[in-house]
Amino acid sequence: MKLLNQSIKYFSISLLIIISLWAVVFYFNMLSEIKSSVDEGLENYKRQIVYRAENDSTLLQQHTFEEGFFTIHEILQEKAMRFKDRYIDTMMYMQDADDEEPELEPVRMLTTAFEHEEKYYELSIINSMVEEDDLVKEMLWETIFLYVFLVVGIILLNNIVLRRLWKPFYDFLSQLKSYRLGNSKQLPRVETTTKEFNDLQQAVTTLLLHSIESYEHQKQFIGNASHELQTPLAIATNKLELLIEQGNLKEQDAGSISEVLEIIQRLVRLNKSLLLLTKIENKQFLDNQLISINEIAKQSCEDLEEMASFKQVTLSIVERAELKVEMDTSLAAIIVSNLLRNAVFHNHDHGSVEVVVSEQSIRIINTGHPFPLDAEKVFTRFYKSELEQGGSGLGLAIVKAICSMYGYSVVYAFEEQKHCFEIQFRS
Amino acid sequence: MKILVVEDEKELLKNIVDSLTKEHFVIESAVDFRSASDKIGLYDYDCILLDIMLPGGNGLELLEQLKQSGKADNVIIISAKDSLDDKLKGLELGADDYLTKPFHIAELNARVKAVLRRNKQDGKNTIELGNAVLDLQDRLFLVNGEPVPLNRKEFDILNYFLFNKNRLVTKTALAEHVWGDNIDQADNFDFIYYQIKNLRKKLTDSNSELEIEAVYGIGYKLVEK
Numbered sequence: 306m307k308l309l310n311q312s313i314k315y316f317s318i319s320l321l322i323i324i325s326l327w328a329v330v331f332y333f334n335m336l337s338e339i340k341s342s343v344d345e346g347l348e349n350y351k352r353q354i355v356y357r358a359e360n361d362s363t364l365l366q367q368h369t370f371e372e373g374f375f376t377i378h379e380i381l382q383e384k385a386m387r388f389k390d391r392y393i394d395t396m397m398y399m400q401d402a403d404d405e406e407p408e409l410e411p412v413r414m415l416t417t418a419f420e421h422e423e424k425y426y427e428l429s430i431i432n433s434m435v436e437e438d439d440l441v442k443e444m445l446w447e448t449i450f451l452y453v454f455l456v457v458g459i460i461l462l463n464n465i466v467l468r469r470l471w472k473p474f475y476d477f478l479s480q481l482k483s484y485r486l487g488n489s490k491q492l493p494r495v496e497t498t499t500k501e502f503n504d505l506q507q508a509v510t511t512l513l514l515h516s517i518e519s520y521e522h523q524k525q526f527i528g529n530a531s532h533e534l535q536t537p538l539a540i541a542t543n544k545l546e547l548l549i550e551q552g553n554l555k556e557q558d559a560g561s562i563s564e565v566l567e568i569i570q571r572l573v574r575l576n577k578s579l580l581l582l583t584k585i586e587n588k589q590f591l592d593n594q595l596i597s598i599n600e601i602a603k604q605s606c607e608d609l610e611e612m613a614s615f616k617q618v619t620l621s622i623v624e625r626a627e628l629k630v631e632m633d634t635s636l637a638a639i640i641v642s643n644l645l646r647n648a649v650f651h652n653h654d655h656g657s658v659e660v661v662v663s664e665q666s667i668r669i670i671n672t673g674h675p676f677p678l679d680a681e682k683v684f685t686r687f688y689k690s691e692l693e694q695g696g697s698g699l700g701l702a703i704v705k706a707i708c709s710m711y712g713y714s715v716v717y718a719f720e721e722q723k724h725c726f727e728i729q730f731r732s
Numbered sequence: 733m734k735i736l737v738v739e740d741e742k743e744l745l746k747n748i749v750d751s752l753t754k755e756h757f758v759i760e761s762a763v764d765f766r767s768a769s770d771k772i773g774l775y776d777y778d779c780i781l782l783d784i785m786l787p788g789g790n791g792l793e794l795l796e797q798l799k800q801s802g803k804a805d806n807v808i809i810i811s812a813k814d815s816l817d818d819k820l821k822g823l824e825l826g827a828d829d830y831l832t833k834p835f836h837i838a839e840l841n842a843r844v845k846a847v848l849r850r851n852k853q854d855g856k857n858t859i860e861l862g863n864a865v866l867d868l869q870d871r872l873f874l875v876n877g878e879p880v881p882l883n884r885k886e887f888d889i890l891n892y893f894l895f896n897k898n899r900l901v902t903k904t905a906l907a908e909h910v911w912g913d914n915i916d917q918a919d920n921f922d923f924i925y926y927q928i929k930n931l932r933k934k935l936t937d938s939n940s941e942l943e944i945e946a947v948y949g950i951g952y953k954l955v956e957k
Contacts, residue, residue, distance in 0.1 A: 535812035536741050539834030543747035546837045549950060550754075550900040559948035566950065570904050573834055608912060611885055615923045 309467055316459050320452060328448040332441070340413065343432050344392050347415035350375070350430045355419045358426075365426060370397070375430040380418065385425035388418035399433060411436060473497035477506060484513070485588065486520050530580075538573050542566065578699040582686075585636070585706045596637055598628040598730070599662050605642040606660065613649050618671075619657045620649070626664040630730045636707045640715075643700045644669045644726050651724075668727045670720075677719030684715070704728075733848060734758045736777040738768040738794070739810065740786050744833075748781065751837045752844065754899070765789030772798060777806070779847050781840075782827070784811040784818060792818070795825045806851050808843055810835075836905035842895040859894045862941030862956045866894055875940040885910055886931050893944065893954035902951035928952060 306314075354375055358364045365377050380388075393414050398407040411434040418427050473495045480493035492510055497503060545566045549559060606622050613620040630637070648658040648671035656672035682688045684705040687698040708715040714729045735757045739745040742763065749759050760777075762768035765788035772780070772794060780798070784791035791809065798804040804826030811818060812833040819830045828847050831840065849857065849868075857869040865874045871887055873880045882890065888910045893901060903924050928944060935942050941957045 533812075535833040536744060539812075540741065540743045540747060542834050543744070543751070543837050546900060546902060546905075547747060547750055549902075549948060550837075554948065556948065559950065563948060563950035566902065567904075611927070612911070612920075612923055615926055 308471065309463055312467065313456075313460055313463055316463075317456050320455055320459075324448055324452050324455070328444060332444050336435075336437070336440070339435055340392075343413045343434060344415070347392070347413065347430050347432055350432075351415060351417055351419075351428060354428060354430070355421075358419075358421055362421075365421065370431065374432065375428060377429075378427045380425050380427045382425050385418040385420070385427075388427070391416045394434065397431065410434075470499070473499065473502050474505075477502065477509075481509065486513075486516055534576050535573075538569060538576065541569050542573070545569070575699070578703060581639075582699060582703055582706055585703065585710055588710060592633050593631050594634065595629055595631055596634055598630060598637065598641070598667055599624050601634075601637050601641050602645075602660050602662055602667060605638065605645045608642065609645055609649050613658065616649060616652065617654045617656075618649055618652045620660075621657070622660040622662070624662050626662065628662050628664065628667065628730065632711055640704045640707050640728065641667065643704050644728075647700060648673075648724070648726075665731045666727055666729045668725060670723050670725045672722070673724050675722060678717060678724065680717045680719075683717050733778045734760070734775070735844065736768075736771055736775075736780045737761045738763075738781065738786065738791065739783045740764060741783075747837070748840065751841065755841065755844075757844075763787075765791075765794070768794055769797060772803075776803065778851070779844055780807045781844070782807050782809050784809060784813065784822075792821060792825065795822060795827055799826045806847055808847060836902060836908070838892070838896045838899060838901045838905040839909060841899060842892055842909070845895040859891075861894060861897060864940045864942050866891060875938040878938065880934055880938040880940070882931075882934065885927065886934070889927060889931060893952070897954055897956075900947050900951050900953055905951070 354364065354377075358377075365379075367373060367375065367377055370376055393416070395412055395414050396409045397412045399410040399412070400407040412431045413434045415430045416427065417430075418425060420426075477493055477495045480495070483489070484493055492513055493506075494510075495502070495506065497506075545562055548554075549562055549566075554562070602622055606620050610620060645658065645660065648669050651673045652658065652671055653673060658669065658671040661668040661670070679688075684701050686702040688701075689698045705715055708728060716727055716729075718725045718727070735752055737745060737748050737752070737759060739748065739761070740763050745761055745763065749761060752759050760771060760775075762771050765786045768782075768786065769789075782791045782794060786794075791811075795804055795807060795809070798807060805828055807827040808829045808831055809818075809822045809827050810831050810833060811822075822830055828850070829843050831843055857867070859866045859868065863876050866872075866887075867874065868891065873882050873887065873890060889906065892906065892909050903921050907920055907924055932944050935944070943955050943957050945953045945955055947953050
């Protein structure tokens with residue numbers, strides 16, 4: 306979820322809670338405000354009625370609400386003495402402009418007592434009140450409207466403000482995404498006055514500088530390690546070669562020397578493969594150019610032609626389309642030739658190897674052992690099936706490493722008794 | 733033929749010098765940047781084997797020095813670094829070849845011979861041995877003046893053997909030279925045996941005076957009968 310939507314999510318949830326609470330509080334406050342204002346009106350009426358009753362005693366005869374908004378009853382003195390003004394909410398039949406016939410409507414009633422010419426009277430005055438269900442309904446709609454209005458407002462504001470505020474961040478992020486250690490010359494950089502972004506930029510820059518330093522060290526280390534290992538290997542190889550060349554060796558001694566020489570050769574190849582693998586994983590090859598996989602496949606087939614015919618394996622290439630990809634030439638040659646070499650070597654007499662180049666992929670299909678390899682493990686380093694002897698166990702790991710670096714997929718399948726390796730160059 | 737070997741690793745230097753001495757070359761050696769620089773300044777060499785990582789400086793600087801005096805075209809860089817950058821830089825500076833450690837004696841021999849041959853002034857690009865002639869330019873093999881048909885790989889093998897006349901060529905060195913490196917499968921050796929068998933047959937059938945001898949089952953040697 307994007308930051309923008311995240312903030313909208315949190316805002317709308319918290320606004321919903323705040324507005325709901327606010328609506329409840331507001332409703333009760335308003336209700337009590339209405340009541341106190343109605344009560345003041347009633348109090349005012351009371352004074353007027355009492356005042357008018359002094360001049361007009363007919364008022365004292367009004368016993369029901371039929372004729373007006375008040376009633377007057379005579380009461381005993383003791384009762385009157387104990388009387389206190391009471392405001393109550395009650396219901397009464399009334400007919401408003403919007404009613405067809407009288408209905409029960411909420412009213413506010415003040416009950417009080419007064420004295421007139423030594424007599425005591427109880428006075429009840431009513432005033433119509435707001436209808437609470439109407440009020441609630443009205444409030445609900447208003448609240449919903451307010452909520453929607455606020456949310457829409459926030460979305461709009463968010464879009465404008467946040468987008469503007471976060472722009473340096475997104476710029477920085479996109480630069481960072483395309484940054485490649487050891488390959489990009491310029492560090493990601495944006496101009497901003499926001500402190501947080503400047504802090505982030507500084508932290509990332511520090512981290513990158515540190516990574517670049519370790520990367521350089523590692524590169525240097527690989528170079529040195531290669532130097533340190535290759536030289537002794539060269540000395541050992543050459544010494545043994547010269548020793549054999551000298552002659553005067555017993556057959557048995559020569560045999561031992563030849564075995565040692567072969568072991569050294571294995572070491573040489575292992576060292577080379579490991580160095581290559583490390584170099585690939587450090588992305589030290591990125592001399593990308595547009596190359597034709599068809600050409601590379603043809604070249605690889607040509608290189609292996611004699612070997613294949615010696616092994617009585619037929620090598621064929623089917624070009625369904627011209628496949629061009631942007632990659633390092635030597636790495637492309639390595640992936641194709643590693644797969645092809647495996648296909649030829651792990652084959653049986655009179656077997657076949659078919660290379661199919663199509664628009665997006667290259668498939669290498671070969672006969673061989675009549676049961677599938679472990680599709681999961683086949684690409685791991687030093688994996689060797691029980692039948693494979695003498696290989697370094699790194700050939701396919703190198704293929705995999707190259708493919709992952711470029712984001713290509715490489716899969717193994719066993720179909721119709723044939724082993725099939727496929728590299729998808731485009732997803 | 734005078735060759736300068738610039739290599740700081742004494743044992744490796746000794747191997748190279750031993751091997752090249754067998755070819756009757758005059759060898760001089762330098763083990764650090766300064767002495768190498770001095771020698772390059774003072775003498776002319778037919779071929780210089782140059783290590784890149786040297787005590788006291790970088791071999792590429794020596795190459796630059798050679799280039800300035802127009803003598804860079806007979807340099808073979810020997811480096812433990814199989815780095816494309818170095819290779820390109822070296823070749824750009826005019827080096828003739830780039831050999832990555834570890835290498836086989838036979839390979840070094842062949843490369844040195846190739847450099848000497850390329851820089852030879854007589855313009856003839858053939859190797860002669862006994863009654864046989866290998867024409868590198870037209871890729872022809874002649875015995876007693878008669879052409880003997882060889883396929884591409886057989887020609888390469890014979891060429892390699894002729895550069896290493898009377899010297900041991902191990903099966904691994906041969907496989908790497910002719911079929912590229914990384915061929916590490918065991919049945920590879922049967923394949924080489926098969927190729928050699930074919931080549932021997934052609935050599936015998938054409939009555940050439942060349943013979944490929946097996947050496948302790950580890951490699952071969954081309955000799956004149």
